Amino acid sequence: MKKSLAQFPLALAVAAALFASMPAAAQGNDAKRALAQKISQIQHKSDAAAMADQLTASAVQPLIAGWSQRLDESVPPARQKEIRDKLDVELKKFADTTRKAIEGQTAKAADAALVPILMEKLSEDEMKTIIAYLESPAASKFQALGSDATNAWAQKVIDATRAPVENAAKVFDTAASKIVGTPAPSTPANGAKK
Secondary structure, three states, X not given: OOOOHHHOHHHHHHHHHHHHHHHHHHHHHHHHHHHHHHHHHHHHHHHHHHHHHHHHHHHHHHHHHHHHHHHHHHOOHHHHHHHHHHHHHHXXXXXXXXXXXXXXXXHHHHHHHHHHHHHXXXXXXXXXXXXXXXXXXXXXHHHHOHHHHHHHHHHHHHHHHHHHHHHHHHHHHHHHHHHHOOOOOOOOOXXXXX
Protein backbone atom coordinates (compact mmCIF):
# COMPACT_ATOMS: atom_id res chain seq x y z
CA MET A 1 0.00 0.00 0.00
CA LYS A 2 1.45 3.30 -1.13
CA LYS A 3 1.22 6.30 1.11
CA SER A 4 1.35 9.78 -0.31
CA LEU A 5 3.23 12.68 1.25
CA ALA A 6 -0.09 14.37 1.86
CA GLN A 7 -0.80 11.74 4.49
CA PHE A 8 2.12 13.06 6.60
CA PRO A 9 1.28 16.75 7.02
CA LEU A 10 2.95 17.03 10.45
CA ALA A 11 6.17 15.38 9.26
CA LEU A 12 6.24 17.66 6.22
CA ALA A 13 5.68 20.74 8.33
CA VAL A 14 8.47 19.79 10.75
CA ALA A 15 10.87 18.97 7.92
CA ALA A 16 10.05 22.21 6.14
CA ALA A 17 10.54 24.21 9.33
CA LEU A 18 13.88 22.55 10.02
CA PHE A 19 15.05 23.07 6.45
CA ALA A 20 13.96 26.70 6.45
CA SER A 21 15.65 27.43 9.78
CA MET A 22 18.99 25.91 8.82
CA PRO A 23 20.10 28.69 6.48
CA ALA A 24 19.01 31.33 9.01
CA ALA A 25 21.00 29.65 11.77
CA ALA A 26 23.97 29.28 9.46
CA GLN A 27 23.63 32.92 8.46
CA GLY A 28 23.41 33.93 12.11
CA ASN A 29 26.50 31.87 12.87
CA ASP A 30 28.26 33.43 9.85
CA ALA A 31 27.33 36.91 11.06
CA LYS A 32 28.61 36.11 14.55
CA ARG A 33 31.82 34.66 13.09
CA ALA A 34 32.33 37.80 11.00
CA LEU A 35 31.98 39.96 14.11
CA ALA A 36 34.41 37.74 16.03
CA GLN A 37 36.89 37.94 13.14
CA LYS A 38 36.59 41.72 13.09
CA ILE A 39 37.39 41.91 16.82
CA SER A 40 40.29 39.50 16.26
CA GLN A 41 41.65 41.75 13.49
CA ILE A 42 41.32 44.85 15.66
CA GLN A 43 43.06 43.05 18.53
CA HIS A 44 45.81 41.88 16.19
CA LYS A 45 46.38 45.36 14.85
CA SER A 46 46.54 46.74 18.38
CA ASP A 47 48.68 44.08 20.08
CA ALA A 48 50.68 42.12 17.49
CA ALA A 49 53.81 44.30 17.58
CA ALA A 50 54.00 44.23 21.38
CA MET A 51 53.40 40.48 21.37
CA ALA A 52 56.15 39.97 18.79
CA ASP A 53 58.53 42.08 20.90
CA GLN A 54 57.70 40.13 24.05
CA LEU A 55 57.94 36.70 22.46
CA THR A 56 61.18 37.59 20.67
CA ALA A 57 62.68 38.87 23.91
CA SER A 58 61.65 35.67 25.70
CA ALA A 59 63.47 33.65 23.03
CA VAL A 60 66.58 35.86 23.16
CA GLN A 61 66.96 36.10 26.96
CA PRO A 62 67.95 32.46 27.61
CA LEU A 63 70.61 32.69 24.90
CA ILE A 64 72.02 35.87 26.40
CA ALA A 65 72.07 34.38 29.90
CA GLY A 66 73.63 31.10 28.83
CA TRP A 67 76.27 32.53 26.53
CA SER A 68 77.14 35.38 28.87
CA GLN A 69 77.97 32.87 31.59
CA ARG A 70 79.95 30.68 29.15
CA LEU A 71 81.85 33.73 27.92
CA ASP A 72 82.78 34.74 31.45
CA GLU A 73 83.93 31.19 32.25
CA SER A 74 85.86 30.35 29.09
CA VAL A 75 87.14 33.51 27.40
CA PRO A 76 90.05 35.51 28.81
CA PRO A 77 88.99 39.01 29.92
CA ALA A 78 91.22 40.64 27.30
CA ARG A 79 89.18 39.00 24.45
CA GLN A 80 85.69 39.30 25.96
CA LYS A 81 84.72 42.60 24.29
CA GLU A 82 85.74 41.32 20.85
CA ILE A 83 83.85 38.06 21.39
CA ARG A 84 80.79 39.88 22.79
CA ASP A 85 80.67 42.11 19.71
CA LYS A 86 80.71 39.06 17.44
CA LEU A 87 78.07 37.33 19.55
CA ASP A 88 75.91 40.47 19.39
CA VAL A 89 75.93 40.30 15.58
CA GLU A 90 74.79 36.68 15.67
CA LEU A 91 72.23 37.43 18.38
CA LYS A 92 70.75 40.21 16.24
CA LYS A 93 70.43 37.77 13.32
CA PHE A 94 68.67 35.30 15.62
CA ALA A 95 66.36 37.99 17.00
CA ASP A 96 65.47 39.26 13.50
CA THR A 97 64.75 35.75 12.21
CA THR A 98 62.72 34.90 15.30
CA ARG A 99 60.71 38.13 15.10
CA LYS A 100 59.89 37.54 11.41
CA ALA A 101 58.70 34.01 12.19
CA ILE A 102 56.54 35.28 15.05
CA GLU A 103 55.11 38.17 13.01
CA GLY A 104 54.22 35.69 10.27
CA GLN A 105 52.01 33.78 12.67
CA THR A 106 50.32 36.49 14.72
CA ALA A 107 47.34 37.09 12.39
CA LYS A 108 46.64 33.39 11.82
CA ALA A 109 47.03 32.61 15.49
CA ALA A 110 44.80 35.54 16.47
CA ASP A 111 41.90 34.21 14.41
CA ALA A 112 42.50 30.61 15.45
CA ALA A 113 42.68 31.47 19.15
CA LEU A 114 40.33 34.42 19.52
CA VAL A 115 37.42 33.71 17.15
CA PRO A 116 36.24 30.51 18.90
CA ILE A 117 36.53 32.14 22.34
CA LEU A 118 34.69 35.28 21.23
CA MET A 119 31.95 33.23 19.58
CA GLU A 120 31.50 31.09 22.68
CA LYS A 121 31.67 33.80 25.32
CA LEU A 122 30.00 36.80 23.63
CA SER A 123 26.68 37.42 21.95
CA GLU A 124 26.38 39.21 18.62
CA ASP A 125 25.08 42.31 20.39
CA GLU A 126 28.03 42.29 22.79
CA MET A 127 30.47 41.96 19.89
CA LYS A 128 28.78 44.84 18.07
CA THR A 129 29.12 46.99 21.20
CA ILE A 130 32.79 46.06 21.55
CA ILE A 131 33.50 46.83 17.89
CA ALA A 132 31.69 50.16 18.13
CA TYR A 133 33.84 51.09 21.12
CA LEU A 134 37.12 49.82 19.65
CA GLU A 135 36.52 51.79 16.45
CA SER A 136 35.43 54.96 18.27
CA PRO A 137 37.56 58.10 18.62
CA ALA A 138 37.31 57.72 22.41
CA ALA A 139 38.98 54.30 22.26
CA SER A 140 41.76 55.66 20.04
CA LYS A 141 42.32 58.55 22.43
CA PHE A 142 42.29 56.19 25.44
CA GLN A 143 44.80 53.82 23.79
CA ALA A 144 47.05 56.76 22.93
CA LEU A 145 47.18 57.59 26.64
CA GLY A 146 48.36 54.06 27.40
CA SER A 147 52.11 54.53 27.67
CA ASP A 148 51.85 57.97 29.33
CA ALA A 149 49.33 56.69 31.85
CA THR A 150 51.30 53.50 32.51
CA ASN A 151 54.56 55.44 32.89
CA ALA A 152 52.93 57.92 35.30
CA TRP A 153 51.50 55.03 37.31
CA ALA A 154 54.84 53.20 37.39
CA GLN A 155 56.63 56.39 38.45
CA LYS A 156 54.22 56.81 41.38
CA VAL A 157 54.91 53.19 42.45
CA ILE A 158 58.69 53.75 42.13
CA ASP A 159 58.51 56.98 44.14
CA ALA A 160 56.39 55.34 46.84
CA THR A 161 58.62 52.25 47.15
CA ARG A 162 62.09 53.76 46.61
CA ALA A 163 63.08 53.86 50.31
CA PRO A 164 61.94 50.33 51.25
CA VAL A 165 63.49 48.87 48.07
CA GLU A 166 66.81 50.64 48.68
CA ASN A 167 66.80 49.50 52.31
CA ALA A 168 66.06 45.90 51.28
CA ALA A 169 68.90 46.12 48.71
CA LYS A 170 71.29 47.25 51.45
CA VAL A 171 70.22 44.34 53.67
CA PHE A 172 70.76 41.96 50.74
CA ASP A 173 74.19 43.48 49.93
CA THR A 174 75.27 43.11 53.56
CA ALA A 175 74.13 39.47 53.69
CA ALA A 176 75.69 38.71 50.27
CA SER A 177 78.97 40.31 51.36
CA LYS A 178 79.13 38.03 54.38
CA ILE A 179 78.35 34.97 52.27
CA VAL A 180 80.83 35.81 49.47
CA GLY A 181 83.43 37.40 51.70
CA THR A 182 83.75 40.67 49.79
CA PRO A 183 82.72 44.23 50.66
CA ALA A 184 79.21 45.38 49.68
CA PRO A 185 78.93 47.69 46.66
CA SER A 186 78.58 51.36 47.49
CA THR A 187 75.65 52.03 45.12
CA PRO A 188 72.10 50.70 45.52
CA ALA A 189 71.42 47.37 43.77
CA ASN A 190 68.86 48.97 41.46
CA GLY A 191 71.47 51.32 40.01
CA ALA A 192 69.72 54.47 41.22
CA LYS A 193 71.94 57.34 42.22
CA LYS A 194 71.81 58.69 45.74
